Structures are given as C-alpha cells and as structure tokens.
Amino acid sequence: GQQLNQSPQSMFIQEGEDVSMNCTSSSIFNTWLWYKQDPGEGPVLLIALYKAGELTSNGRLTAQFGITRKDSFLNISASIPSDVGIYFCAPTSGAGSYQLTFGKGTKLSVIP
C-alpha cells in the first residue's frame, strides 16, 4: 500500500522563526492539500495544490507541490503564537477519487 511520511513529528520554535515541514510518499498524487487543526477542533484547509511544481502562498504560508508528484512542503514565515497546532498534509489521486490520505501530522509549538 501507499506510504505517506510527514516530518518532523513535532517542533518547538521561537516566535518569529520560520518553519518548514514536508510530506513524502511512495505513490504519485495529483492534488496536495495542507490542513491545520487546533486542539478539539476540525481541520481547516490552508492551501490546495493542483499542479506539479506549483508554489502557492497564503499570507505567511507557502506550499509547494513537488515536481515528482510524490512530495510537498509547507513553510510558515515569521511564526506567531496562533500558529500553534497540528499541520497535516492530505494528498489525493484526484481523477474522480475524493479519498484523502492524511499524514500523521506535525505538531507545532511556538515559544513567545
């Protein structure tokens, strides 16, 4: 079966630092989604990537869809305390299949 690895599992950073996390897969995907989840809440969509090589920004967040279609990364610049939470990658093969494969998540802690 397909394997999806998300790293790092957790990270502690100082407020103002930049953050980088990534997901790699043994399978090719046609869409990569990135979500953030606050404790006890539902995942919230941050960025959607539809094309290999695509680089997309949403405020301080930047994500890229790897050229091999087997990986993606998410960067957060100038972190702030409200960035705390768990970040998930969720790729899908698309083409009519809406099933998402979720990474195990990266737990981000920001030290003020």
Next chain:
Amino acid sequence: EAQVTQNPRYLITVTGKKLTVTCSQNMNHEYMSWYRQDPGLGLRQIYYSMNVEVTDKGDVPEGYKVSRKEKRNFPLILESPSPNQTSLYFCASSSQGRYEQYFGPGTRLTVT
C-alpha cells in the same frame, strides 16, 4: 456563513445503545464523508457519499452505517456502539470536481 455542522459535539453513551451523529452542510456540496481520529492512527475515513443515495465504504466502516437521503445531510449511525468506537469524529464535504474537503467541528464520542 458556509459551514459544516455536527451534532452533538460531545456524547457519552453505553455499549449497545444506538446513536446517530448528524452532519449538515450549507454549501450545496455533492461529496460528504465521515472520519474518525485516534491518537497515533490519524484521520481514517469511515464512509463517504458522492451524492444523494450514493454511499460507499471507506477504510474503517465496520460498526457504522450512513444514509444520504438529502444533499445537505449525512448522518452517521452506530447501531450497537462498542468501547472501541470511542473516538473523535469529523464530517467533511467537498464540491464535485474540487478535492478540498471542509470539515465540521467534530463530535467527541465516549462509549463505556
């Protein structure tokens, strides 16, 4: 406001007592899905629906039922809940042709 709503948000019940968790979306989305989230296992899909009267099993369907009689509603039914169904449940929806799924706030279920 575009949203996915779930009720109840919290539920404690006993083994074998049938329960229903409701899910409703106001975005006219065709696709709806149920997930459970457990520590160390991440988000796993239970059932999904591509449209009214069209449902299919996800990765962990055992012990659950769903129905899709109306486009906006997708209830999750546990006919005879067991303690291993204690979990955090999320409903999500997506528009046909788009793969971004929008999640509800979650239902925390405890079965004793």
